[in-house]
Amino acid sequence: MATHSAPKQPNGLDFFADAIRAALATALDLEPAVLVLERPREEAHGEFAVPCFRFAKAAACSPPQLAAKLAAELHIADVCATAIGPFLNFQIDPQRLAYVVLSSALTADFASGQQGLTTIVEFSSPNIAKPMHVGHMRTTVIGAALARIFQHLGHKVIRINHIGDWGSQFGKLVAAWQRWGSEENLQADPIAELLQLYVRFHAEEAADSSLAADAKIAFQKLESGVENETRKTWRHFTELSLREFERVYARFGITFDFVRGESWYEDKLEALSQWLDECGVTELSDGATIVNLESEGIKTPCLVKTAHGTTLYATRDLAAAKSRWEEFHFDQLLYVVGAEQTLHFQQFKAVLKRCGATWQERMEHVPFGLIRLAEGKLSTRAGRVIGLSEVLDRAVELARAAVEEKNPQLPNKEAIAEMVGVGAVVFHDLKHQRQKDVVFDWDEVLSFEGDTGPYLQYSHARCCSILRKADRALTSIDSIDLTLLEGGQELFVAMGRLPQAIRETGQKREPVLLAHALLKIASAGNAYYRENRVLGTGDLALENARLLVIQALRDTLALGLGLLGVPAPEQM
């Protein structure tokens, strides 16, 4: 399975990187693919660097000698090679760099690719009957960003929301509902009522053993497949919850191709059990059905059925995986799920491996670190939660105040505040490396200055503002005199690196790479239009040239923000 995405035409700095790699490969008699172009530490040294240490031995000379030799021998169009010690640096002709980067940035498929790969991203996956809290933020935001990025890279992307709508917890919920439920409260605020029931169940469970027994029976009734009162209640809860989730997704601008709860795979569970038996991997242990995984180096066996015959999380995930494979024949299936479930994914992949399902290699757990509060781990039961809507509301509220203060004359301030607030929250999440735990800090999430979503949005809005004031049709790049552009090198390089950043974001499943590439672009952009005034210079040719840069910058920021899921208002 290929993981690299080749753009239709090398764009941005890839255009030069490919040429450099090809020339270097010929000179060193190597495959271009093995040559990794690095970035010189000093920007003044050029756009690309190749340390010559590893090639020196084969060339029978010292690294500095090799670097010097290659610098003298290589002839690459519009690229100048120089040696500094053992480092071979490449500088792109500024004129040519500006042309290539600007023209690629102005095309709709900038930094895209074309591949027929099918990528499934499973993300968000909240549990019915509980509110979405900050803990759901990471999977939702990271998953949605990865999905958009793979789509941009040319994959056929299938987004699946694997709603937690099945399992013994619903037996508990139904049992609690039958004892204490109030239809009136449920209508008024469904999630709050369901949450209250859930919390109460756990509070009273220890003192009243009949509760757990009732819950067990309720789930058995649910799993029996027979239409009954229990099932009706469960379906009602599900519908109410989904409606709540939809509201949050709408604010994030997220849609799914399939909202398939665990229950969707209900009728596939029996066949799955049979399949596991046929594969000869199941065995009984203390009454439960398990798959021993010691042969795969995993000590804990995978439980696929409880002693009282009900299915488990792993059972349903196995059924889901198999069903997806049969339906989509995916090239990759990414599970954007918290790192605390690493063992679960190792186990259930190992089960499939034991069954001879080679396609399990295409499945990948994309783990992320926990969001914790300063007071400790999030806990729905303990009431230690911050609702996702609450976070968004507070961010929007602050954004509203900021807009009111900085730009009171704007029309549709409310819509802009929503975009800024949501953008701040989303970007804050994507700014962190996936695997690291995040301590939730209101001040940080709600900050609009520095390395933040609103900073990127501001840069974008500034470009929009300049273009709006110029109020003219953009001249074609080929009729523009790019020699008039003196500065901007840093900006062009930053923009030119976007294709690589997007590619790597996909390969490493790490949105922080794109986030940082965008910050660099915005920062270089802010410096650019500060130093190079666009309008009112009295030189029309110069204005048009700079306007083109602003247009390319705006398009690039809009592209990147769109991929991350940060809204890009034209004014703010």
Added chain:
RNA sequence: GCACCCGUAGCUCAGUUGGAUAGAGCGUUGGUUUCCGAAACCAAAGGCCAGAGGUUCGAGUCCUCUCGGGUGCACCA
């Protein structure tokens, strides 16, 4: 007890698959607005990359151990 993840500036984080003098933001200090938007820009100060060994031309990055934080380890999801 075993396994996995994390430890970089006062704080929050990057660090180009092992390369050149470790970079941003916040905060601190100082500067920039008769000029396309100051949610911005410019500059200064701030580091024994948790600690100790090892691997090699070269280590924040790889290996081993120690310390500190987090997570998981059979009928929850």
